[in-house]
Amino acid sequence: MDILEPRPFVIGLDLGGTNSVFGIVDQRGQVIATNSIKTQTYKTVEDFVDAGVEALKPIIAKVGGITQIKAMGIGAPNSNFYRGTIEYAPNLTWAHTGVVPLAEMFSTRLNIPVGLTNDANAAAIGEMQYGVARGMKNFIMITLGTGVGSGIVLNGQMVYGSDGFAGELGHVTMVRSSEGRTCGCGRTGCLEAYCSATGVARTAREFLLSSEEPSELRNINPEDITSLDVSIAAGKGDKLALSVYEFTGKMLGEACADFATFASPEAFVFFGGLTKAGDLLMNPIKRAYHDHVMPVFRDKAKFLISSLDDASAAVLGASAIGWEL
Amino acid sequence: MDILEPRPFVIGLDLGGTNSVFGIVDQRGQVIATNSIKTQTYKTVEDFVDAGVEALKPIIAKVGGITQIKAMGIGAPNSNFYRGTIEYAPNLTWAHTGVVPLAEMFSTRLNIPVGLTNDANAAAIGEMQYGVARGMKNFIMITLGTGVGSGIVLNGQMVYGSDGFAGELGHVTMVRSSEGRTCGCGRTGCLEAYCSATGVARTAREFLLSSEEPSELRNINPEDITSLDVSIAAGKGDKLALSVYEFTGKMLGEACADFATFASPEAFVFFGGLTKAGDLLMNPIKRAYHDHVMPVFRDKAKFLISSLDDASAAVLGASAIGWEL
Numbered sequence: 047m048d049i050l051e052p053r054p055f056v057i058g059l060d061l062g063g064t065n066s067v068f069g070i071v072d073q074r075g076q077v078i079a080t081n082s083i084k085t086q087t088y089k090t091v092e093d094f095v096d097a098g099v100e101a102l103k104p105i106i107a108k109v110g111g112i113t114q115i116k117a118m119g120i121g122a123p124n125s126n127f128y129r130g131t132i133e134y135a136p137n138l139t140w141a142h143t144g145v146v147p148l149a150e151m152f153s154t155r156l157n158i159p160v161g162l163t164n165d166a167n168a169a170a171i172g173e174m175q176y177g178v179a180r181g182m183k184n185f186i187m188i189t190l191g192t193g194v195g196s197g198i199v200l201n202g203q204m205v206y207g208s209d210g211f212a213g214e215l216g217h218v219t220m221v222r223s224s225e226g227r228t229c230g231c232g233r234t235g236c237l238e239a240y241c242s243a244t245g246v247a248r249t250a251r252e253f254l255l256s257s258e259e260p261s262e263l264r265n266i267n268p269e270d271i272t273s274l275d276v277s278i279a280a281g282k283g284d285k286l287a288l289s290v291y292e293f294t295g296k297m298l299g300e301a302c303a304d305f306a307t308f309a310s311p312e313a314f315v316f317f318g319g320l321t322k323a324g325d326l327l328m329n330p331i332k333r334a335y336h337d338h339v340m341p342v343f344r345d346k347a348k349f350l351i352s353s354l355d356d357a358s359a360a361v362l363g364a365s366a367i368g369w370e371l
Numbered sequence: 372m373d374i375l376e377p378r379p380f381v382i383g384l385d386l387g388g389t390n391s392v393f394g395i396v397d398q399r400g401q402v403i404a405t406n407s408i409k410t411q412t413y414k415t416v417e418d419f420v421d422a423g424v425e426a427l428k429p430i431i432a433k434v435g436g437i438t439q440i441k442a443m444g445i446g447a448p449n450s451n452f453y454r455g456t457i458e459y460a461p462n463l464t465w466a467h468t469g470v471v472p473l474a475e476m477f478s479t480r481l482n483i484p485v486g487l488t489n490d491a492n493a494a495a496i497g498e499m500q501y502g503v504a505r506g507m508k509n510f511i512m513i514t515l516g517t518g519v520g521s522g523i524v525l526n527g528q529m530v531y532g533s534d535g536f537a538g539e540l541g542h543v544t545m546v547r548s549s550e551g552r553t554c555g556c557g558r559t560g561c562l563e564a565y566c567s568a569t570g571v572a573r574t575a576r577e578f579l580l581s582s583e584e585p586s587e588l589r590n591i592n593p594e595d596i597t598s599l600d601v602s603i604a605a606g607k608g609d610k611l612a613l614s615v616y617e618f619t620g621k622m623l624g625e626a627c628a629d630f631a632t633f634a635s636p637e638a639f640v641f642f643g644g645l646t647k648a649g650d651l652l653m654n655p656i657k658r659a660y661h662d663h664v665m666p667v668f669r670d671k672a673k674f675l676i677s678s679l680d681d682a683s684a685a686v687l688g689a690s691a692i693g694w695e696l
Contacts, residue, residue, distance in 0.1 A: 184533040198633065200537075203526050207635025208509040209671060212525075214632040217665045219625065222545075231665055300544065307539040308523065308633050310532025340542045340556055346534060 053116035058365025061122035063137040069361035075176030079105035117159040119367025121168030128210040159371040170197025172363030178353045190320035194238040243273040261286035299334025306343040317352035378441035383690025386447035388462040394686035400501030404430035442484040444692025446493030453535040484696040495522025497688030515645035519563040568598035586611035624659025631668040642677035
């Protein structure tokens with residue numbers, strides 16, 4: 047990033063299962079303009095790209111036209127950074143049965159470089175570019191949303207591995223016994239099955255069943271309990287809800303202790319809805335990490351919550367890929 | 372490595388708890404000459420370095436003097452690559468209570484660059500420089516010796532993490548229940564407590580106690596059983612010994628499945644005494660990996676045994692650091 051950068055903007059595309067949000071971002075991480083389309087309205091990727099290019103036109107015009115844009119970054123599920131493709135994405139109608147060269151398609155249409163990676167990697171790059179990980183060379187981003195994702199930065203570089211899919215820490219096995227919860231990936235006992243938003247809601251349901259502890263969560267139909275309900279109850283001091291966060295944080299802390307043996311990161315950066323609980327989640331994480339990490343790593347890593355604004359973080363993260371192209 | 376390299380040799384020092392072996396190595400990984408001293412004969416690090424420099428003189432002379440030497444690499448326990456220090460090494464009389472700047476001390480005496488890292492990282496660099504990992508950018512080296520060590524290479528670079536100590540995969544927690552075995556690191560349930568040479572011997576003792584299966588291992592005093600005994604018995608088809616390898620390989624394969632979520636490596640490279648068992652160990656590893664790894668990583672990583680000659684591998688690995696300085 048140079049103050050004399052002749053093309054001072056990048057495009058970020060946060061491609062989600064419901065909405066695809068396009069944003070124009072400047073070098074300081076300001077989102078200048080956004081526009082969005084519905085991801086699944088389109089039957090083919092060609093139609094999706096057509097609609098995307100149309101949606102981009104007015105916001106590109108706002109900053110003086112495409113000559114002002116350096117590159118475009120896309121954060122999307124099931125993304126292969128090396129190939130610029132979305133591959134067999136179960137939740138995308140136009141990409142669930144094959145390999146879609148989305149980066150190349152946008153690049154051809156816009157005539158700028160386009161990079162694509164999964165949303166957690168995009169979040170990590172965004173955090174490094176604009177957020178709490180500025181200046182860090184070794185950190186691990188953990189996104190706590192519908193699933194648990196991760197983006198790993200080592201030696202100042204994203205870790206993509208041999209195939210572009212590295213950094214799936216939501217799928218380390220935390221419970222090896224036959225009682226491990228079934229995970230969306232088809233296996234059992236994964237971190238994601240416990241520490242995602244849906245995992246937290248499930249933990250609450252299990253705790254309600256297995257104890258007599260009074261809880262305001264008992265006023266909700268068990269199947270309707272969400273992680274937000276648990277968070278609100280915990281915020282009011284509801285003991286059962288607090289124990290759900292204690293359980294969730296403990297497992298995340300133990301997982302981070304394992305991650306430290308791999309990367310010895312300077313920081314773990316957490317992002318996503320569950321982090322709204324603040325210390326209710328972070329304190330159990332830190333305690334469990336301290337208790338379980340190898341002594342050589344103890345008291346070294348920081349535990350941080352993303353500083354990126356929720357509404358724009360995904361677009362910002364995606365856009366940050368653009369600076370690296 | 373250039374064919375016109377004006378200084379065509381490096382020094383490798385394999386610094387072990389018993390012996391310290393110095394070797395002169397050429398660019399093709401040929402060990403030209405070696406000499407060794409007893410590591411623990413010396414009360415201070417100064418005395419150790421003095422003796423080391425004396426031991427080096429005749430072998431440096433053999434290749435035409437120090438002007439022919441590019442650099443020196445040291446593989447040693449409790450090493451900090453960034454600082455070139457050995458830190459609180461419990462098994463080294465002259466380094467167990469403090470931080471010893473060993474790289475700088477040899478560098479000052481020899482007037483060449485000196486790098487230092489732990490033996491598993493050295494093995495990984497050696498494998499990348501001279502062995503089966505030549506040309507690989509993403510692989511994980513796992514050393515199965517008295518302990519379980521690891522060296523991780525991503526994007527073609529060693530992973531040292533924020534503090535120089537990354538890559539301690541022998542200490543991921545594999546058994547989280549209260550029944551996890553005590554590990555030398557002071558924690559419980561670590562991979563090393565099960566899959567090191569001592570872990571294998573312990574598994575054999577446990578299996579002998581918990582079953583009635585006839586086994587030639589019953590002819591040995593349980594406390595005297597070594598992993599070599601188990602290997603020999605397994606090689607003869609001894610069922611109990613085979614089940615020990617099955618157990619060990621299964622745990623290693625499950626651990627590798629977790630490591631894949633982190634790094635998606637091109638290969639896992641195994642090194643050390645236990646690999647002598649060949650397919651008896653490697654087949655259960657591969658089976659467990661296949662059964663437990665996330666589908667996106669399945670059938671991608673290779674499982675390889677180090678191609679470096681056992682006798683020289685540690686010196687070769689250490690020397691390989693020299694080419695990177």
